[in-house]
Amino acid sequence: FSVITMTSSLKVIEIEAPNLSNFQFMGLRQVQLSLGVALQFKKFDMSFPGVVSYACTNLLSNLQYVEALSLCSRREIIDTPVLPSKFLHLKHLSVDLNAMTFSPTYDYCSLISLFDASPSLETLVLNVLQRKMLHESIVGDTSxxxxxxxxxxxxxxxxxxxxxxxxxxxxxxxxxxxxxxxSLQCLTLDTTTGHPWHSCLTNYSGKCLVLHVDFLVEVGKGLLAIKTYVEPKVPSRVKLNVVEPCRRCHDLEPLS
Structure with missing residues (x-):
């Protein structure tokens, strides 16, 4: 198992350890990864701005045997590219795009190319939290x-x-x-921050973390989008879980 936390001078990481199965890298900027062709990672975690497009473009051939992949990026300059080959053994995928704001030009649908390159996928966790959502809203959109x-x-x-x-x-x-x-059995749509300790049910204060009024307005829009566009498409065999802020601690005005 290898864990690397980035230093300011780190520019290149070379790995030639044939028995290394787990790898985790966390950095504030992109570095060049040189991975041995004989490596057979089972679990691979990377975090730095632009990591989704970087991994899809530069690391696919080195991650042929990966079973659990976690990518965390606070900024993606370009949409996720179409992948030339596949993660044939990937079962668990986590993509974290949590940011204060994410580029409104980024098309979340471009992630479909990453999902489609993972035919063995069993679980998917996607974090698209924005404290201030700047993307085009579907609420009020007639297209x-x-x-x-x-x-x-x-x-x-x-x-x-x-x-x-x-x-x-x-x-x-x-x-x-x-x-x-x-094959979908369970779909969870969480309109909150996703942090358990932000909830009055799990933290020690007995009160939810205060959420900005703009965030709560967007929560209302998200719930309306679920009711209008998502729920009608969910088959009866699929369990739909919708998570929303605690109404005891927050004033959520229904949208219609």
Missing amino acids: NLRQMPGHRHDRLKTVKIIGFSSAKSVVELTCHIIENTA
Whole structure:
């Protein structure tokens, strides 16, 4: 197992250890990774700005045997590219795009290429939390949802989206997953921050963490988007869990 935390002078990481199965890297900027061709990672975690597009473009051939992949990025300059090959053994995928604000030009539907490159995927956790959502909202939008071509998943059972909002491409991505996953059993859409200790039910103060009024307004829009666009597409066999802020601690005005 290898854990590397970035220093300011670190520019290149070379790994030639053939028995290394777990790798974790956390940094504030991108570095060049040189990975031996004989490496057979089972668990691979990376965190730095732009890591999603970097991993898809530069590391695919080195992660052929990975079973659990975690990518964390606070900023993606470009959409997720189409992958030339596949993560054939990937079962558990976590993509964390949690940020104060995420570029409004980023298309969350571009992540479909990453999902489609993972035919053995069983669990998916996606964090799209934005403290201030700048993407185009589907609320008040009269245009139709995009129909995205994609792979039919027959192993993906559990999907969780944290920070679910009314961002149109988030809603389109969610609907795409529902429509293209025959094996789906449980879908959780969390409109909160996703942190358990922010809730009055789990922290010691007995009160929820105070959320900004703009965030609560977006929560209301997200809940309306779920009711309008997502719920009608959820098959009866799928358990839909919708997580919202505690109404005892927060004033959520219903939107219609």
